[in-house]
Amino acid sequence: MDISYIGLLLAMLLLVFPLMIFSQLKLKLSKQLLISFGRMIGQLALIGLWLQFLLDQEDWRLTLLWVAVMLVNAIMTLRGRLRFQRRILVPVLFAALGTASLVVMPWILFMVVRPDPLFSAKFVIPIYGMVLGNSMNSCALALERFESGLSDNWKAYYTRLSLGATLWEAALPPFRKAMQASLLPQLLTIASMGVVSLPGMMTGQILGGSSAIVAIKYQMMVMAAIFSAVTLADFVAIRLYLVRRFNRYYLPIQELK
Amino acid sequence: MTDLLSIRISRLFYEKKHLISDIDLGVHSGERILIVGATGSGKSSLLNALNLMNLSYHGEIRFEGKALTDYPPHILRSRIVMVMQEPWLGEGTVQEVLDEALGYHAIKKRELNGRERKVSELLHAFELSESYLGQKADQLSGGEKQRIALIRALQLNPEILLLDEITSALDQKTSGIISDCIFTNFPGTVIAISHDPLWQDRWQRSWTIAGGTLTDNREVK
Numbered sequence: 001m002d003i004s005y006i007g008l009l010l011a012m013l014l015l016v017f018p019l020m021i022f023s024q025l026k027l028k029l030s031k032q033l034l035i036s037f038g039r040m041i042g043q044l045a046l047i048g049l050w051l052q053f054l055l056d057q058e059d060w061r062l063t064l065l066w067v068a069v070m071l072v073n074a075i076m077t078l079r080g081r082l083r084f085q086r087r088i089l090v091p092v093l094f095a096a097l098g099t100a101s102l103v104v105m106p107w108i109l110f111m112v113v114r115p116d117p118l119f120s121a122k123f124v125i126p127i128y129g130m131v132l133g134n135s136m137n138s139c140a141l142a143l144e145r146f147e148s149g150l151s152d153n154w155k156a157y158y159t160r161l162s163l164g165a166t167l168w169e170a171a172l173p174p175f176r177k178a179m180q181a182s183l184l185p186q187l188l189t190i191a192s193m194g195v196v197s198l199p200g201m202m203t204g205q206i207l208g209g210s211s212a213i214v215a216i217k218y219q220m221m222v223m224a225a226i227f228s229a230v231t232l233a234d235f236v237a238i239r240l241y242l243v244r245r246f247n248r249y250y251l252p253i254q255e256l257k
Numbered sequence: 258m259t260d261l262l263s264i265r266i267s268r269l270f271y272e273k274k275h276l277i278s279d280i281d282l283g284v285h286s287g288e289r290i291l292i293v294g295a296t297g298s299g300k301s302s303l304l305n306a307l308n309l310m311n312l313s314y315h316g317e318i319r320f321e322g323k324a325l326t327d328y329p330p331h332i333l334r335s336r337i338v339m340v341m342q343e344p345w346l347g348e349g350t351v352q353e354v355l356d357e358a359l360g361y362h363a364i365k366k367r368e369l370n371g372r373e374r375k376v377s378e379l380l381h382a383f384e385l386s387e388s389y390l391g392q393k394a395d396q397l398s399g400g401e402k403q404r405i406a407l408i409r410a411l412q413l414n415p416e417i418l419l420l421d422e423i424t425s426a427l428d429q430k431t432s433g434i435i436s437d438c439i440f441t442n443f444p445g446t447v448i449a450i451s452h453d454p455l456w457q458d459r460w461q462r463s464w465t466i467a468g469g470t471l472t473d474n475r476e477v478k
Binding site for chain 2: 169
């Protein structure tokens, strides 16, 4: 069931209610609302046209090129968001997100979905978008937690070193905490899925005309792919960050400002 | 007799600040050495250089004839153990605090026969009862924490113990217990920074740092 452009306009009219409430409360969000929705409409229109073009072409080279653009974009977004040790972050993020992508995506494509053609834009781009988006957010959280776990408690780190700990042994407690902070909320979301909320992908597929059974199978597959990718990305990111954050005597390398 | 530790440093720094020049010292096994000097004179920077925690110096330090930097850092630090001014013990029970280091790769390689008996002897020597083992480490007083930190270090049988003002926040009585205990229970080498007059009277060798130079005093007491 398509939405007509008139219909879409009517949907946008729903924003009258927030605008009225903002005005009643003299809340200065109206301008931001118009900017945000304006940007969303512009960006989605462009990406929609581009995706439609990719889907029409069905050229695996274009699909892979777009996958690479998505990856670079994710890394640059993350780099802008993380406010510490920027000098060493790009290669770390590249390896982390790259590893997660290279393990999970071929698994899904070669073993699970096996679309024809294999690099069909219709499968690769939406699934990779979900895998990458989640890995990116999780990596940011895990790295932030790890860095703050270290810098909030250097004394603990130095005490372990002074008793004979290796770099790995001294950094393991904040490493564990960072993984926990990043992964536990996701596991809780997974546990509540279907009861509390219908995931976006499933909703989309059902609206798009797929059977609910097909939609839940995709959803299960995507959750396994996302969780596996997220864990891999967090682990590789912190592991590599650790190696570049410390020198060969396990002492922290000062951040160049 | 060859030196256990030989320290030849032409210039010692704290970060980029030049603190001490021309240090040339040998340390024999079993010696007890006190480092004295004003705040900021470089005592801690020197002590930290001895277990690879400070590498801001020109020169070379050798342990058993081999340059410190040639040892894997964790192996070296498991043999030259440092106890700091305000010890960090973590959140677990005292038993867990004492056990943590036993899982380290460097410690596993060492023979620690009779470790539990040693811990109970040390508790007794430091005037702590065995019931402390079940207590939460973060609920102990400053003096109790410092004694547990020392037991944690001593149970590992280090060859050299580095002590950085470990009694500066403690009362005279506790400081005395700790000093006695280290003297009678630890056969190895001790290099300590302390302002405590009680300690200064009984250490046979001292390194006094003043005006950027270090003076080595040996007295037979």
